[in-house]
Amino acid sequence: MSSKITIIGAGSVGSTIAYTLSGEDIASEIVMIDINKEKVEGEVMDIEQGTCFRDPVSIVAGEYEDAKDSDIVIITSGIARKPGQTRIELTQTNVNILKQITPEIVKAAPKALYIIVSNPVDIMTYVFTKISGLPENQIIGSGTILDSARLRCGLSEHFKVAQRNIHAYVFGEHGDTSFIPWSAARIAGVNVDDYYEMMPGFEKLDKEAMLTYVQKSGGKIIANKGATFYAVTRGVCKLCSILMAASESVSTVSSMMHGEYGIEDVCLSTLALVGPKGIHSKIPMTLTDEEVEKLKISAEALKAVIAQIEL
Structure with a gap:
């Protein structure tokens, strides 16, 4: 290449x-x-x-x-x-x-x-x-590419299954108002909640603790070693390979919202098709009403910051 x-x-x-x-x-x-x-x-x-x-x-x-x-x-x-x-x-x-x-x-x-x-x-x-x-x-x-990677890492450790078999994402802000749309979280095509019934013996997943793990990992790493750069680098390099590929891939990147989920004029992460021409389109993944509300809360938090800065 x-x-x-x-x-x-x-x-x-x-x-x-x-x-x-x-x-x-x-x-x-x-x-x-x-x-x-x-x-x-x-x-x-x-x-x-x-x-x-x-x-x-x-x-x-x-x-x-x-x-x-x-x-x-x-x-x-x-x-x-x-x-x-x-x-x-x-x-x-x-x-x-x-x-x-x-x-x-x-x-x-x-x-x-x-x-x-x-x-x-x-x-x-x-x-x-x-x-x-x-x-x-x-x-x-780069949005919640890193957050989603942290989520898959955490789920992989919990369920003892390879990260490549996990399809779960973090939406919203790369920050404290991010959230996990659990309704779309899958392990080898099976919803996380249904996975327990198919594969008994696992301790029930504490979803709030998993979100905390995702949101606080960066702070913990910074406290321990001063900065985070390895995992985000892997995410960015993967994104580079996607941009240079022959076709689009799905990724949680941050981009301008134009009415998706009722949100406008703010950048945050949802699913998008990304490829050789950049962002091809957003994928209108079905969210529950509660998840849409969490996305809107994240958007409003970002807009509150934007309102206080000088462009």
Whole structure:
């Protein structure tokens, strides 16, 4: 597979994405861009020196103009939350960074597919959609890809079954108002609740505890090791492979809502068909009334943040 991928931001997430891509066959050319020139040059040198073990790949520390003809641009720029800093303060800071980046990168790579990873990802996806001037199908927020992966990991451990046999998703915000539509959670095609009857002997699943596990995993990892970057990197690299594939795949990505489930003018995650042209369409998965209400609560929480930031 021959493709050019540009990564903006050489922090833990951006650098780990570049490193992971360098060992896979998704990209033949990788460009890393960061305001800290020495940092990005060091990351590129370190990654590049390990590429003799794979087919040739170009990895460069570049400027915005070097993103020309990129197939995919991944935006990871932003700062982590500091002690005493409110969520709104963090959001405004990262929005301001995105506002500086957007015109530069869009000018260089107007036809690229954009993956927004910077947090808070749903707000950042919304802002990028509003200010970039790009068609919405080209803009994909990483959304609850990571949350859904955490859910499948938790369910796999509980039911002792391979994660690839589990189809369960996290909807809404990548954050505290996310929720699990259990009505659609399946193990090898069987609803999670019915699985107990077919396979007796398992302890009953505590759904609230599973949601807590999904929502609090990031905080626990940060408390233990300072940052999270491995699992999100795997999710983003998988998304890159989907975008470069021959056909669409189903994924929980964040994108602009236009009346789906009665929600408009906010970005959050539901099921979408994603492929070589970006977001093809949303999949109108049937939700219960309670699940639709939870999705609306998540949307309103995001809109409350958007109302307080300066676009």
